[in-house]
Amino acid sequence: MAMKRKTLRHYESRAEIAKALAHPTRLLLLDALQKSETCVCDLTDLVGADQSTVSKHLAILKNVGLIACRKEGPMSFYRVTCRCLDGFFTCIETVLKANLDAQRAAAGV
């Protein structure tokens, strides 16, 4: 990797956020948290994985600043911290739709 160091760091910090977004379970979590602040136990039920797995996914999202945590008694409530996620989701949906269209066109429909 001979990329200029400054440039490399620039893209590395951005890729770290993108990596946090690059997992189906974390996308599901973000979708849920965008609708409403939710505790870990409810999120665990929603995802259907081990509670420790969900906690780790939440930690990944939190570490890059996408979500934040509020403690209430023994429970942790997570919420989305940025209002910019729609820009990301819209982009993904656009690409998906374009792929579907291209697929249909290739099939000659």
Added chain:
Amino acid sequence: MAMKRKTLRHYESRAEIAKALAHPTRLLLLDALQKSETCVCDLTDLVGADQSTVSKHLAILKNVGLIACRKEGPMSFYRVTCRCLDGFFTCIETVLKANLDAQRAAAGV
């Protein structure tokens, strides 16, 4: 992973696109390709990695429909296919900036 199958597939297809975006080299490539259609050799110089490595990164971006390829003689010219990438990049920048602000606030500045 006990997530409902339909839901799982929904988020998996979206995560696949996000995964393609989750690498510093590929973000650099997208940045360059957004500015102008470019051949693999120029992109290889830009990235500073092995040509085969760059080719594989380009293949990943192409497979999820983010870029397309045009052959001209022995050369391949790649370009961005969707106009929605700005939504993604803007989101990332917003998160980065919010993190910086939070960091400064935490430092008491």
Added chain:
DNA sequence: TGGCCATATGGCAATTATGCCATACATATC
């Protein structure tokens, strides 16, 4: 045809990500 250029692909080693189990931790209740 033979050789050269640009690009793509196969293969492999090393790193990283993922998910579960067990367990630690913190809070609340008895």
Added chain:
DNA sequence: GATATGTATGGCATAATTGCCATATGGCCA
């Protein structure tokens, strides 16, 4: 204090990603 509940963390085995080398493929020109 003891116990129960909700969450976080350590550890480990498995899987996925990454990057380079070697090589294949395709196009061009002598």
